[in-house]
Amino acid sequence: MKTAVVIFPGSNCDRDVICAVRETLGREVIPLWHRETALPAGTDLVILPGGFSFGDYLRSGAMAARSPVMEAVVAHGKKGGLLLGICNGFQVLTESRLLPGALLPNDSLVFHCSPCHLRVERTDTPFTNSFTPRQIVQFPIAHGEGRYFLFPDELRALEDRLGVVFRYSTPSGEISGEANPNGSVNNIAGIISEGGNILGLMPHPERVSESILGGEDGRIFWKSILSFFEKGGKSNGL
Amino acid sequence: MTWRIEVFIQLKEGVLDTQGKAVEHSLVSLGHTGLKRVKVGKYIQLWVDAPSADQARAEAEKMCADLLVNEIIEGYTLEVEAE
Amino acid sequence: MTWRIEVFIQLKEGVLDTQGKAVEHSLVSLGHTGLKRVKVGKYIQLWVDAPSADQARAEAEKMCADLLVNEIIEGYTLEVEAE
Amino acid sequence: MDFKRYGLRKEEYEAAVSALGREPNECELRILAVMWSEHCSYKSTKHLLRHFPSTGEKVVLGPGENAGIVDLGDNLGAAFKAESHNHPSAVAPYQGAATGVGGIIRDILALGARPVASMDGLFFGSPDHPVTASLSSGIVAGVGGYGNAVGVPTVGGKTVYDECYNENPLLNAFCIGLVPLDEIVSSKTARPGQLVVLLGSKTGRDGIAGAAFASVLLSDDSKANKPSIQIGDPFAEKLLIEACLELQSKKLIVSMQDMGAAGITSSSSEVAAKSGVGMILHFDRVPLRAADMEPWEIALSESQERMLLIVDPLHLGEVQAVAEKWELDCAVIGETNEEDSYTILWHGTEVASFPAALLGDGCPPRRWPSKKPEDLEKNWHFDMDSLPLPKDWNAALLALLETPSLAPKEWIYRQYDSMVQTNTVTGPGHPLSVLRIRGRDSLLALVLDADPWKCALDPHRGGAETVARTIRTLSVAGADVLGLTDCLNFPSPEVPEQYWALEECIRGMAECCEALNCPVVSGNVSLYNETPSGAICPTPVVGTVGLIPSLEVYLPSGRWKEGDRLFLAGPCNSSLGGSQYLLSLGHRQAERPLMFSPEGEADFAERARKTARMKGASSGRALAGGGLAVALAKDGAESSRGARIALPVPTRHDVVLFGEGGPRALYSVPVGKVPLFRTIWKGYPLLEIGRVEGDTLTVEGAFSLPIGELTSRWRVR
Ligand SMILES: Nc1ncnc2c1ncn2[C@@H]1O[C@H](COP(=O)(O)OP(=O)(O)O)[C@@H](O)[C@H]1O
Numbered sequence A: 001m002k003t004a005v006v007i008f009p010g011s012n013c014d015r016d017v018i019c020a021v022r023e024t025l026g027r028e029v030i031p032l033w034h035r036e037t038a039l040p041a042g043t044d045l046v047i048l049p050g051g052f053s054f055g056d057y058l059r060s061g062a063m064a065a066r067s068p069v070m071e072a073v074v075a076h077g078k079k080g081g082l083l084l085g086i087c088n089g090f091q092v093l094t095e096s097r098l099l100p101g102a103l104l105p106n107d108s109l110v111f112h113c114s115p116c117h118l119r120v121e122r123t124d125t126p127f128t129n130s131f132t133p134r135q136i137v138q139f140p141i142a143h144g145e146g147r148y149f150l151f152p153d154e155l156r157a158l159e160d161r162l163g164v165v166f167r168y169s170t171p172s173g174e175i176s177g178e179a180n181p182n183g184s185v186n187n188i189a190g191i192i193s194e195g196g197n198i199l200g201l202m203p204h205p206e207r208v209s210e211s212i213l214g215g216e217d218g219r220i221f222w223k224s225i226l227s228f229f230e231k232g233g234k235s236n237g238l
Numbered sequence B, C: 001m002t003w004r005i006e007v008f009i010q011l012k013e014g015v016l017d018t019q020g021k022a023v024e025h026s027l028v029s030l031g032h033t034g035l036k037r038v039k040v041g042k043y044i045q046l047w048v049d050a051p052s053a054d055q056a057r058a059e060a061e062k063m064c065a066d067l068l069v070n071e072i073i074e075g076y077t078l079e080v081e082a083e
Numbered sequence D: 001m002d003f004k005r006y007g008l009r010k011e012e013y014e015a016a017v018s019a020l021g022r023e024p025n026e027c028e029l030r031i032l033a034v035m036w037s038e039h040c041s042y043k044s045t046k047h048l049l050r051h052f053p054s055t056g057e058k059v060v061l062g063p064g065e066n067a068g069i070v071d072l073g074d075n076l077g078a079a080f081k082a083e084s085h086n087h088p089s090a091v092a093p094y095q096g097a098a099t100g101v102g103g104i105i106r107d108i109l110a111l112g113a114r115p116v117a118s119m120d121g122l123f124f125g126s127p128d129h130p131v132t133a134s135l136s137s138g139i140v141a142g143v144g145g146y147g148n149a150v151g152v153p154t155v156g157g158k159t160v161y162d163e164c165y166n167e168n169p170l171l172n173a174f175c176i177g178l179v180p181l182d183e184i185v186s187s188k189t190a191r192p193g194q195l196v197v198l199l200g201s202k203t204g205r206d207g208i209a210g211a212a213f214a215s216v217l218l219s220d221d222s223k224a225n226k227p228s229i230q231i232g233d234p235f236a237e238k239l240l241i242e243a244c245l246e247l248q249s250k251k252l253i254v255s256m257q258d259m260g261a262a263g264i265t266s267s268s269s270e271v272a273a274k275s276g277v278g279m280i281l282h283f284d285r286v287p288l289r290a291a292d293m294e295p296w297e298i299a300l301s302e303s304q305e306r307m308l309l310i311v312d313p314l315h316l317g318e319v320q321a322v323a324e325k326w327e328l329d330c331a332v333i334g335e336t337n338e339e340d341s342y343t344i345l346w347h348g349t350e351v352a353s354f355p356a357a358l359l360g361d362g363c364p365p366r367r368w369p370s371k372k373p374e375d376l377e378k379n380w381h382f383d384m385d386s387l388p389l390p391k392d393w394n395a396a397l398l399a400l401l402e403t404p405s406l407a408p409k410e411w412i413y414r415q416y417d418s419m420v421q422t423n424t425v426t427g428p429g430h431p432l433s434v435l436r437i438r439g440r441d442s443l444l445a446l447v448l449d450a451d452p453w454k455c456a457l458d459p460h461r462g463g464a465e466t467v468a469r470t471i472r473t474l475s476v477a478g479a480d481v482l483g484l485t486d487c488l489n490f491p492s493p494e495v496p497e498q499y500w501a502l503e504e505c506i507r508g509m510a511e512c513c514e515a516l517n518c519p520v521v522s523g524n525v526s527l528y529n530e531t532p533s534g535a536i537c538p539t540p541v542v543g544t545v546g547l548i549p550s551l552e553v554y555l556p557s558g559r560w561k562e563g564d565r566l567f568l569a570g571p572c573n574s575s576l577g578g579s580q581y582l583l584s585l586g587h588r589q590a591e592r593p594l595m596f597s598p599e600g601e602a603d604f605a606e607r608a609r610k611t612a613r614m615k616g617a618s619s620g621r622a623l624a625g626g627g628l629a630v631a632l633a634k635d636g637a638e639s640s641r642g643a644r645i646a647l648p649v650p651t652r653h654d655v656v657l658f659g660e661g662g663p664r665a666l667y668s669v670p671v672g673k674v675p676l677f678r679t680i681w682k683g684y685p686l687l688e689i690g691r692v693e694g695d696t697l698t699v700e701g702a703f704s705l706p707i708g709e710l711t712s713r714w715r716v717r
């Protein structure tokens, strides 16, 4: 399993993700500057990390989505390759139209950083196969623009095709307004593409991949991806 | 010839304008009770070299589609004038 | 009577427009080579009840001073029209 | 020459004439005025700062450089410093705070260190003052807006509310970075024949003469004629950080300076003076944002996100390639030579020339008259009999927990990314912040603290107490103290009583540093913090850094276990002077803070460290604001456990429970560890005060509150 982590100017979780994947899985991870126009040969997984690409100016993720490297990233996703966007990376995925919807400023209008409970809604994806169904996990969030938005029709379509993979929940698993840190529709924290190969989520699994940092739920996330490949999953869809 | 193009971007109806709501709330509590509604959007100015106003407009529209506007949630209007 | 007031806010000349700079750079690298400059500001619409256009304008100017505009770095223009 | 127009004194003008051997021209006068402002020259305080001990076994780099560096062992150093950005934050809260954070990060970067964490000291006016809400929300948003975007976690801080900061908020920013000791970049290593390179953003008219602005009183007038305000661009800063670290790891730079106050002039003349080389700068080669800028404006511009590099001509191509990769402007603006002069050219014509050392060191020091305030001692006499015991203890404690300075600061630190870089072991919400160091067992421990009220009552004792508080917190957690940085925020030194307070505060701080072996490795002075409506309390802010050998021996707070015994280590006779309790009752000037005891503090620190190292307790907390009562409430709430407590002492319960000051800590000790714990503390005042049980926090003869009620006030995540 070979992972490429794209670095945009202003990315700031690139190192964190690289360390988390390397240390949890012990597999090869290659940093990729946004001006590259091809992925390293044999790339199985592309990660778009968190941060403030291009300063989050205009709209977060907007300029990164138009970076040179994105042509290769989009092609990888379109042919079924695994593609993961975390936080700012999720914003890049919606701005690239690889995932539906948009991420708007938090309803509080301020940046919000704290640990956060999530309910895992799907355990049949390459990214979540090692969680137990409806498992409650704790991944922290840290974003100013994480309010997931879709117009009602599309939202229904997304829910109908079971595209929601993570929802903000209470520690006991209720999906309530009180558990919603940013005003996202239906408490949505992470969604997957129709092909099941492109995942975007606002919370940060890489921040809970070591016990010294206060949590290890993130390891299950990385292990899912490894186990997908070990069980013969091909990075071209399900 | 250089043209100045003004682009006015705002959220589509149906997308909750939280910023507008917050501004509205603060202004009312500051005593501006005649205020009925606020919408907050973006005001972008572009200076573009183009042979004609129409071509400048076409170029600006392309910039909106390419980057400046997220059509899923935003709409916009343009105005072109000679610099 | 209700008036719609459009407020166009932009950074004063000489104040670093970090956003404009980044947007300009990005548009140029997307091939918009005729682009000479970008400024990014805010576009605020206010709906205000007032007896006359002048009073609506005065009220809007007060809102700008009270909250909407940071005079240290920003300037603005207003347009008033009957709704 | 009309030197006064530029803000120079007669002595200063004369010193300049005699050093130059001629009259300075206008451009030179403008430069001198800024370089010799209080903010840049420390002319009123340089001699006072000599009181601080600044050397020690662990000190790699002391004051005088961009930041201090302490030795973490195995060739790793921690570079840290704090800096104030008070005046800019008062005028433009968001941008002032943001550029304050950006500036301190570049200070750390200039040593070749990767910035790994920030902390912020915030001092706001009374919450019911009409501008406090907008100033505080703007400043907090600015700190977060910048720090979050550059990817340096803000892991802790200190927030104080007091009417003395009405319209004069303080923003102090602390940053720490890590650097291998053999890769430290120095400003002393430039040699003749090298290039002076400007890397980063273009130069504009931002904050011109901002340093001079920082050295005058804030009046309505100064707000009207604001210097064009500096705008921070964290995006550019992030690129600058990565570019500089890449240049350094490729060994492409000889020397590096950040551009802070007084911009190019300050940074370049400093390198020239420290390296003992001459320098010629061609200002027409500086990339500009406004084409019509004059040389003196270029000299003094405080445009952000720029670094000055000294580069060997052989490496220029590689340096430019790195700059190109990170999409940063990079211009050769001058060269070093063997002369002794620092010269600025404009299209080939000389516009300014000084002896290299004159700008940095030539300003004649300034002594202000000092006078002990007449009412000082009168304030110390407070008739305790006139102070009734609380009628309703529960209400008294809850009210205290709700005073703005003691209340939880979650609304603030939730706006800060405290976890990026994935090193944060203990983030904001605790008495100290702890970071792991990748690849090592040891942990970095950081505390930022201040106690302006005690400094106002008795600057000497208050200064000592401020430093001591940070060290107690580190010792209780099990850390060895490596050193500290400080920001001295004071009002005008021109008022004799205020100058006296400054001197006394520094003496008190220095006394504590000496006693506890804690060198001062960097710092910053901010004077003239007053408005027409009043002066701030003396506000020294201290950021102290320690090292905990391993996670195993890190003793956190708020970890009571059912059945644990609770101990108060330390004397019961603390003082209500400057305590949150007396303040909340409206007694601002009452009672004298506790005397500083060098032996007692050192003894405490030793035993506290031993307690952690020998794992003698399950939880420990040094007493701070609100005294024992608030420590019990916070620990109980964080542990979600109650306790039964009795205070078998004759001292008034309000003094025991709410008094502050002195080396004291609250420990919870598992029953099995009690003998060990007692042995460690044998010979030190120690009182077993109760046990952890149930879900009510009860102190006999005082309060009794359900833990749920406390957690709802003191909510931690
Ligand atoms: N401005 C701030 N920025 C970040 N964290 C802060 C700030 N102010 C306070 N905090 C955090 O809030 C917590 C409470 O601070 P404080 O009132 O000093 O109580 P304590 O006695 O627990 O240190 C600490 O963890 C501190 O780091």
Ligand SMILES: [Mg+2]
Pocket: D158, D431, D448, D449, D624
């Ligand atoms: Mg504290």
